[in-house]
Amino acid sequence: MSPAPVFSPARWAAGFLLLALSLLALGAHAQAVAVVTDVKGAVAFAPDRGTKPVALLSELTNGADIQLEKGATLSLVYLQSGTEFQLRGPARITLGATAPQSVAGASAILRSSVVAAETARLQTANGRVVLGGMVMRGLGMDRLKLLEPIGKVLGARPTFAWTLPPDATTVQFELRDEGSDKVLLSAAVQGSQLVLDDKLALQAGVNYVWTVALEVPGANSLVRSSYFSLSSPQERERMEALRPGPQAPFSDRLIFASLLEQGRFLSESRKLWQQLAEERPDLPELRTLAKR
Numbered sequence: 001m002s003p004a005p006v007f008s009p010a011r012w013a014a015g016f017l018l019l020a021l022s023l024l025a026l027g028a029h030a031q032a033v034a035v036v037t038d039v040k041g042a043v044a045f046a047p048d049r050g051t052k053p054v055a056l057l058s059e060l061t062n063g064a065d066i067q068l069e070k071g072a073t074l075s076l077v078y079l080q081s082g083t084e085f086q087l088r089g090p091a092r093i094t095l096g097a098t099a100p101q102s103v104a105g106a107s108a109i110l111r112s113s114v115v116a117a118e119t120a121r122l123q124t125a126n127g128r129v130v131l132g133g134m135v136m137r138g139l140g141m142d143r144l145k146l147l148e149p150i151g152k153v154l155g156a157r158p159t160f161a162w163t164l165p166p167d168a169t170t171v172q173f174e175l176r177d178e179g180s181d182k183v184l185l186s187a188a189v190q191g192s193q194l195v196l197d198d199k200l201a202l203q204a205g206v207n208y209v210w211t212v213a214l215e216v217p218g219a220n221s222l223v224r225s226s227y228f229s230l231s232s233p234q235e236r237e238r239m240e241a242l243r244p245g246p247q248a249p250f251s252d253r254l255i256f257a258s259l260l261e262q263g264r265f266l267s268e269s270r271k272l273w274q275q276l277a278e279e280r281p282d283l284p285e286l287r288t289l290a291k292r
Helices: 114-121 233-242 250-262 266-279 284-289
Strands: 016-018 032-040 043-045 059-061 065-068 073-078 084-088 091-095 100-105 109-111 134-136 145-148 151-153 159-163 170-177 183-190 193-195 208-214 222-230
Touching (some): 065 073, 145 266
Antiparallel strands (some): 043 065, 065 091, 073 084, 159 193
């Protein structure tokens, strides 16, 4: 039984479709200055600009002209400063370089957010901020899919979870140290979850590869593999300090999901995208981010 190609950190970026929002200039004539972190009701670019709806995670350029109908709300974060502004219709605003300017109706309200302030620190190697989510691809057929852990893990002891085809009950599980290729655990597991024994200690910063194999009568064997690593105590502390509570504003939780994604905490971010998608079925962008 030959394993399928493993999920490798070196190929990580190639397996994902970036729904990205950028900090620096996108072109000679347009510069993204803010990103939409929440939108409800009728919000669109002003009629003389084409009446295009303003969507969640939209990039907003300097000088953008936006109109909110009565009862509509809009939250946006300025990427360079990490400051958040909230608007309620009826209103019409234009985006300045550092704050929205009121044209008609209610003015924007500044909201203090520790999570939003983190957007100013999100720099990738090419100088772009990735605030949006990423749609995961290529993790296997729907009949056998690895759910977690994938990417980096905040907890010290991850729970391994996967989906099983109908009528399947037992898989062969294997955990290896990616660097030494040493097998740390090999066992037949019933069901779709495994919690490691306390005697097996994992180290922060080490790449581990885990594999689930399933024999399917009358068909080829199904084998799925993925990598994960534990975050350092310092990184774990920093992320947990930023984590919004369950009753925090929607935009804070959306930004935190993006921070998790950018930090490669892929299992953690997927759970949060799914929660947000269930909470806001009116936002189709979230269904994509939750990989439904």
